[in-house]
C-alpha cells in the first residue's frame with residue numbers, strides 16, 4: 001500500500017481506477033462541479049434514484065463513469081459536525097468497500113471541509129489506508145488468501161504544492177502508528193497456544209532491539225517477583241505450566257540522555273530525585289495470555305475469545321513499537337514513558353490458586369480471591385503497586401479487558417473509562433475523541449467499596465454481586481494507586497470485534513504528543 005500526493009493541475013489527468021467524493025448535506029451539488037456535463041447527468045440520476053442526501057454513512061457507487069472505473073459518493077453529514085475523526089472513519093469504510101469490490105487504486109480530492117491541518121490529514125489518510133488493508137489471514141488456505149484483495153495505492157490530489165511537506169510528514173507518521181497497531185492486532189488475534197508470557201517478553205525485546213537504544217526492557221522472572229513480594233501476580237499465574245513474566249519497558253525521552261531514574265531494577269528505591277520536573281507516564285496493560293477462569297472455570301462459550309485477555313499488554317507493546325521507530329530529531333518527546341505487562345496465564349491445575357485463598361500484593365495489602373476468574377484486577381494490583389513503588393510516575397494509564405459487566409454496559413464499541421483526576425480524564429477524553437476511539441466515563445462511586453470488603457483480608461476480588469461489576473473492579477484497582485493521577489480503561493468490549501481492534505494505541509499516542517512540552 002502506498003499513499004501518494006499529487007497536484008491537481010490543469011490539464012488534469014486522473015489515473016486511479018476509482019474516485020471517492022465526500023458530499024455534505026448542505027451542498028450536495030458541489031460535488032457535481034468535479035464532473036463533465038455527461039457525468040453530471042449520470043450522477044444526478046443516481047442521487048435521485050437512491051434518494052442520496054449526503055447523510056453520514058450513506059454511500060452510492062457508480063461503475064464505469066467516464067474516466068473512473070468506479071465512482072463513490074460518500075455522505076459526510078453536516079459541514080459543522082465534520083472533523084478528521086469522521087473523515088478517517090468514513091474513509092476506512094469506503095476503502096474496505098472498494099477493496100471488497102476488487103479494485104486496487106483510489107483517488108481522493110482535497111476539499112475545504114477537511115480543515116487546513118495538513119499533517120493530521122496525512123495521518124488520517126495513511127491510517128485509514130493501512131488499517132482497511134489489515135486482514136488476519138495467516139491461517140487461511142492459499143485459495144482463500146488470494147481472494148482477499150488489498151489496495152495498492154491511494155492518490156490524494158491537492159491544490160497547493162506548499163501543503164505537500166506537511167501531508168507527507170503526516171502520512172509517514174500515520175504509517176508508523178499503523179505499524180504499531182498491526183503488532184497489537186496480530187498479537188491479540190494470534191491463538192492463545194501461540195502466545196505465552198515468554199512470547200510477549202520476546203516481542204518486548206524485539207522492540208528494544210529495533211529502537212536502537214531508545215527503549216530499555218527488563219523482565220522480572222518468577223524468583224525476582226517473589227523476592228519483591230508480588231504474591232498477587234504470582235498467585236494468578238501459578239496454575240499454568242508457563243512461567244509468568246513481569247515485563248517492564250522504558251522509553252528515554254529525547255532531551256535527557258541520562259535521566260535521574262533507576263526504576264528498572266528490583267533493588268531500586270525508585271525516583272532518586274523527587275523534586276525533578278521530569279514528566280513521566282506509565283502504561284500498564286493486562287496481559288493474561290489465556291483466561292480460562294482458573295478453578296472458577298469459565299463456560300465453553302465464555303472461554304471462546306479469551307485469547308484476547310492480553311489485549312491491554314498488546315496495546316502497550318504497540319505504543320512502544322511506535323516509540324521505537326520515532327525519529328527523535330523530528331519528534332522531540334519531553335516525557336519518559338514506561339510500560340508494564342504483568343504477563344501470565346490463568347489456568348486450572350493442581351497448583352492453581354483456589355477460591356478462598358488469600359494473596360499478598362507488593363504494597364502489603366491482602367486479597368481474598370473468591371473467584372479465580374476475576375484475575376485481571378489481582379495481577380494489576382501488583383503492576384500498579386510496582387509502578388507506585390519503583391517508578392513513581394505522575395500519571396498511570398492502565399488498559400484491561402477487565403469485566404464482562406463493562407461490555408454489558410457499553411457494548412463492543414465503547415471503552416469504559418475511570419479516573420481519579422478530572423483534568424486528566426478530560427484531556428484523555430479529548431485525545432480519544434480526536435482519534436475517533438469511543439469512550440465513556442463511568443464513576444468511581446466510593447460507596448460501592450463496601451461490596452469488595454473482605455471478612456478475612458483487606459479486600460476481596462469478587463463476591464459483591466453481579467451489578468456494577470465494572471465499577472467494583474475499578475474500585476479494587478484504586479486501592480493500589482497511591483499518588484499517581486490514574487486512568488483505568490476497561491477495554492473488555494472494545495478490544496475485539498470479529499478481530500482485534502487495537503483500541504487505545506492511537507488515543508495514547510495522541511495523548512502523549514498533545515501533552516508534550518514542545
Ligand code: BES
Pocket residue numbers: 291309371373374375376401402403404405407461462463469492493
Ligand atoms: N477477562 C475477563 C473479562 C472479559 C469478559 C473480557 C469478556 C472480555 C470479554 C475477566 O477476567 C473476567 O472473567 N471477569 C469476570 C469477573 C467476575 C468473576 C467478577 C467477569 O466479568 O465475569
Ligand code: ZN
Pocket residue numbers: 291293372373374375376
Ligand atoms: Zn477472568
Ligand code: ZN
Pocket residue numbers: 288291309373375376401402
Ligand atoms: Zn481476564
